[in-house]
Amino acid sequence: MNIAVCVKDVVDVSEIKIDEKTNEPILEGISREVSDIEKSAVEEAIKIKEEYGGKITVLTVGSVENMENIKELLAMGADEAVIISPPEEPDYTVVSELLAGAIDEIGDIDIVLCGEASIDLFSGQVGPRVAELLDIPQITYAEGLEAEEEKIVGERDVGGNKVMTVESSYPVLVTVTKEINDPRLPSLQEILGAANKPINEWESDEFMDHEIKPTMETKDIRGVSMERKNIIFDEDELEDSVKKLAENLAKEGLLE
Amino acid sequence: MVLIYSDDIDITKELIAKGKELADETGGKVISTIIGEVDEEAANELIYHGSDEVIVVDAETGEFKADKYAQVLNQLVEKTDSEIILIGSNKNGKELAPRLAVKLETGCVTDCTDLYFEDDALTAERIAYSGKAIAVQTFTSKPYVATIPPKNFDPLPKDESRQGEITREKVEVTETGLRIIDIQEKEIKGVNVEDAEIIVSCGRGFDNKEDIELAEELAGSLRGATIGCSRPVAADLKWLPEDHWIGLSGHKVKPNLYVAIGISGQIQHIAGMRDSETVVAINENEDAPIFESADYGIVGDLYEVLPKLIDAINEEKG
Numbered sequence: 055m056n057i058a059v060c061v062k063d064v065v066d067v068s069e070i071k072i073d074e075k076t077n078e079p080i081l082e083g084i085s086r087e088v089s090d091i092e093k094s095a096v097e098e099a100i101k102i103k104e105e106y107g108g109k110i111t112v113l114t115v116g117s118v119e120n121m122e123n124i125k126e127l128l129a130m131g132a133d134e135a136v137i138i139s140p141p142e143e144p145d146y147t148v149v150s151e152l153l154a155g156a157i158d159e160i161g162d163i164d165i166v167l168c169g170e171a172s173i174d175l176f177s178g179q180v181g182p183r184v185a186e187l188l189d190i191p192q193i194t195y196a197e198g199l200e201a202e203e204e205k206i207v208g209e210r211d212v213g214g215n216k217v218m219t220v221e222s223s224y225p226v227l228v229t230v231t232k233e234i235n236d237p238r239l240p241s242l243q244e245i246l247g248a249a250n251k252p253i254n255e256w257e258s259d260e261f262m263d264h265e266i267k268p269t270m271e272t273k274d275i276r277g278v279s280m281e282r283k284n285i286i287f288d289e290d291e292l293e294d295s296v297k298k299l300a301e302n303l304a305k306e307g308l309l310e
Numbered sequence: 311m312v313l314i315y316s317d318d319i320d321i322t323k324e325l326i327a328k329g330k331e332l333a334d335e336t337g338g339k340v341i342s343t344i345i346g347e348v349d350e351e352a353a354n355e356l357i358y359h360g361s362d363e364v365i366v367v368d369a370e371t372g373e374f375k376a377d378k379y380a381q382v383l384n385q386l387v388e389k390t391d392s393e394i395i396l397i398g399s400n401k402n403g404k405e406l407a408p409r410l411a412v413k414l415e416t417g418c419v420t421d422c423t424d425l426y427f428e429d430d431a432l433t434a435e436r437i438a439y440s441g442k443a444i445a446v447q448t449f450t451s452k453p454y455v456a457t458i459p460p461k462n463f464d465p466l467p468k469d470e471s472r473q474g475e476i477t478r479e480k481v482e483v484t485e486t487g488l489r490i491i492d493i494q495e496k497e498i499k500g501v502n503v504e505d506a507e508i509i510v511s512c513g514r515g516f517d518n519k520e521d522i523e524l525a526e527e528l529a530g531s532l533r534g535a536t537i538g539c540s541r542p543v544a545a546d547l548k549w550l551p552e553d554h555w556i557g558l559s560g561h562k563v564k565p566n567l568y569v570a571i572g573i574s575g576q577i578q579h580i581a582g583m584r585d586s587e588t589v590v591a592i593n594e595n596e597d598a599p600i601f602e603s604a605d606y607g608i609v610g611d612l613y614e615v616l617p618k619l620i621d622a623i624n625e626e627k628g
């Protein structure tokens with residue numbers, strides 16, 4: 055079973071601060087990561103490979119500022135990585151065209167795995183777009199996955215208190231939620247072993263047979279501030295603390 | 311034309327209201343679609359809420375599948391010559407819209423919180439970085455595809471005197487390799503956290519499912535507040551159904567009062583409740599990030615704090 059896993063190297067969102075002067079989020083100097091959901095996608099790929107053999111290729115579009123993040127996925131058990139450098143300001147159209155193009159170039163892929171969305175912008179577009187470009191079915195929001203010889207079965211929570219079991223023939227694209235598994239932590243030996251695994255850097259004109267143009271332009275990203283009172287009631291007796299809390303809620307008219 | 315689709319009729323009505331506003335600027339009509347079960351009443355309902363036309367697509371299309379429904383909508387966009395396509399941002403809508411956008415070779419914005427014309431181009435706003443920022447994006451391609459979350463726009467008032475054309479369409483679709491084997495529907499009374507004025511929200515600080523009763527008791531003292539929860543409580547532990555789940559990947563809420571109990575306050579949770587008027591946090595760890603996002607906090611074991619807090623609130627109410 056040959057598997058491609060699409061991942062993104064993103065800023066650690068919890069570290070982002072807003073620049074008070076420009077009201078823009080400060081993204082420089084913030085640590086970067088491949089989010090847990092995408093590690094879960096890699097983990098799921100490894101489990102399938104352990105059962106059926108094959109090869110796992112990790113794909114990412116964009117400059118990877120922290121190569122350790124990609125090496126970690128190789129240490130987990132992926133076989134190879136492809137880093138595709140995009141033209142300037144890529145949007146979802148460009149990113150998914152590049153991923154689909156790279157998957158075509160690699161050839162003979164049975165399963166494409168993605169996270170349900172990447173954690174920075176949380177659009178969830180890349181998975182469905184790549185599936186449409188490759189003209190294959192998709193199973194989104196999978197919280198359970200069982201690969202069989204001829205088909206794959208997925209469990210998905212579709213909201214509205216409905217859980218759906220679906221099956222698909224290969225090739226298929228699956229987006230996973232982080233509940234699907236607990237991604238393994240590579241051992242030191244695996245980390246050292248991964249040093250020799252190939253990380254290929256591809257330019258889009260090397261494998262794309264057509265030009266791709268963005269369809270969206272980001273005009274502005276402005277910070278949203280949240281003002282809170284941050285009052286902690288810390289009296290000697292808990293009774294007094296809760297009383298103060300209740301009084302404050304009453305004062306705000308919240309107990310009427 | 312503005313073409314509208316959601317498998318949830320309440321969201322469809324909200325999209326119609328926004329669609330009308332946009333159609334007023336571009337000229338043209340608002341056309342809503344119902345795919346699947348032919349339901350005369352639902353079609354009328356959409357007309358009463360402002361849709362100029364309703365297209366009902368034959369039930370043969372079957373149960374929702376993103377790849378198939380994208381084929382349906384693609385054909386309807388062409389037939390109606392629609393320039394704007396609004397899709398409800400639930401899970402189905404979010405896996406459908408990007409596929410449709412690829413067919414239409416155009417851009418798409420998911421989870422728009424606002425949508426307007428600026429310099430003749432449709433511009434969309436959406437939350438970025440777990441609510442720390444708003445991204446403003448402009449389409450440089452047409453048609454425009456956007457998904458809009460529930461409760462973002464108010465539906466127009468119902469007007470039963472409104473008239474509109476209801477047409478049936480038969481659309482050819484190719485079957486794909488995907489098959490639905492089973493749908494388990496949990497029979498539970500759904501909650502609507504989006505509409506709640508007070509929310510008591512439970513995190514992994516609770517030891518087991520039964521203890522959620524403590525939160526329910528507090529909710530009882532707070533005008534029958536609605537129970538919410540963090541992702542792990544719904545998704546991992548399954549103590550509460552999905553419709554209680556608040557956060558980036560769950561529901562976005564804006565109550566007057568949000569009480570977070572045993573919730574650490576990770577940014578993905580905050581993304582769903584940051585618009586709350588007043589936030590109270592109860593957590594045994596004084597360094598829990600939830601306190602940074604709270605107006606009032608009590609550091610302590612929820613099992614000790616809750617009973618006492620319930621008493622204090624009841625006493626305060628007299």
Ligand SMILES: Cc1cc2nc3c(=O)[nH]c(=O)nc-3n(C[C@H](O)[C@H](O)[C@H](O)COP(=O)(O)OP(=O)(O)OC[C@H]3O[C@@H](n4cnc5c(N)ncnc54)[C@H](O)[C@@H]3O)c2cc1C
Binds near residue numbers: 540555558559593
């Ligand atoms: C892509 C993605 C999307 C996500 N979307 C969401 C989302 O929509 N909503 C969401 O909530 N999360 C979401 N998360 C998960 C989020 O990152 C956190 O993991 C989650 O919010 C933690 O839930 P929690 O606070 O209940 O649990 P924990 O982080 O485990 O916190 C439990 C808290 O309870 C406290 N506690 C323990 N025992 C007691 C006690 N006896 N009394 C008082 N306090 C106690 C602890 O001090 C701790 O602070 C998402 C994550 C990812 C990667």
